[in-house]
């Protein structure tokens with residue numbers, strides 16, 4: 001920065017109109033109900049002390065915020081700071097303001113004890129220079145709505161209860177047999193409409209699902225953050241013990257846009273898809289934010305679902321020892337490897353470490369006095385990408401990993417992947 005600008009938390013007494021103006025100039029127009037919701041969201045963030053501003057004589061010329069979230073790694077949650085709304089007034093760009101703001105935010109997040117942070121980037125160099133790296137994706141699957149009318153039945157050899165051959169023997173056609181089986185399975189799931197008062201129950205259901213599915217990457221927010229969403233009459237939400245569905249109309253009523261479809265059991269998944277498929281009389285397609293390997297591809301009768309990665313998110317591991325201790329690992333993996341980690345921004349992370357993984361858990365401990373040992377060499381960016389399941393083969397080719405490779409294959413299996421999120425912030 002070329003002059004004395006002050007970086008400090010954006011407080012309740014600072015001018016929220018200045019933040020709204022910055023937001024409009026950085027990300028485009030916002031008005032009406034969207035503006036009211038946005039201002040209410042910002043007030044919550046500001047009250048929680050989670051927005052940083054760069055001030056020129058009391059006027060905000062740049063801001064960035066974070067949300068206190070939890071992120072699931074191989075089915076275990078850890079605190080995660082979700083960074084959003086990084087913006088500098090156009091006339092101040094290219095002078096180091098953004099870098100100064102993000103450098104301070106990084107230090108604040110590390111000091112606050114977050115093991116990890118994520119963000120959706122619109123540009124990479126700034127975040128890379130501070131140790132964030134491409135880590136996971138957000139995936140959308142588009143399905144013709146009519147294709148959801150009859151999901152394939154479970155393999156008859158595996159399904160409990162009476163064999164579906166009975167339906168065939170009674171003269172029912174294959175499609176109506178599949179429809180009946182699908183409806184029977186859906187009936188077994190207890191799915192109900194979710195209201196604002198269900199916010200805590202939604203979090204409990206999502207927790208149960210992410211744990212059961214051993215998910216890598218999805219985040220949850222606190223129940224307070226969900227209430228406004230569940231209260232919006234244009235969002236339709238359904239809750240099961242092991243799942244959550246939320247969707248809205250898009251493109252008039254041509255599309256059903258699914259923000260969340262998380263279901264740990266087959267019965268809940270089928271119940272949710274049946275609700276969505278019931279809109280086929282009005283909607284031409286369902287666009288759903290899903291896990292990249294969501295079972296819908298196996299439930300549809302024809303190859304009509306098209307999945308694409310619509311966004312990439314970056315990860316920063318702020319406290320590697322804490323992050324490794326908090327995440328889950330496949331219980332079949334047992335390994336020990338020396339890791340030579342260099343973190344230019346957070347000195348305490350640099351050094352020679354021993355990474356041990358066994359019995360579904362991990363440990364990263366300093367390998368003091370053992371500096372001659374062969375080690376896997378990583379910077380903060382390589383460590384973040386490995387943590388998110390990016391294969392070491394990829395990281396070596398990208399120049400983000402070097403050194404000892406004896407444990408590469410086991411490490412790739414241990415960290416899994418691909419990581420994904422539903423939430424866009």
Ligand SMILES: CC(C)(COP(=O)(O)OP(=O)(O)OC[C@H]1O[C@@H](n2cnc3c(N)ncnc32)[C@H](O)[C@@H]1OP(=O)(O)O)[C@@H](O)C(=O)NCCC(=O)NCCS
Pocket residue numbers: 026027085086087088089092093094095096097098099100120121122123124125126
């Ligand atoms: C992206 C943004 C926050 C950067 O802030 P800034 O004050 O202009 O950035 P700085 O001057 O501190 O530069 C920091 C680094 O960002 C990168 N950078 C800056 N402007 C950039 C641009 N327009 N395109 C790509 N990279 C850019 C450079 O790598 C620079 O590093 P360097 O100085 O070593 O070359 C700012 O340009 C902005 O508000 N853009 C519009 C909103 C936006 O896209 N926000 C990001 C949302 S994820």
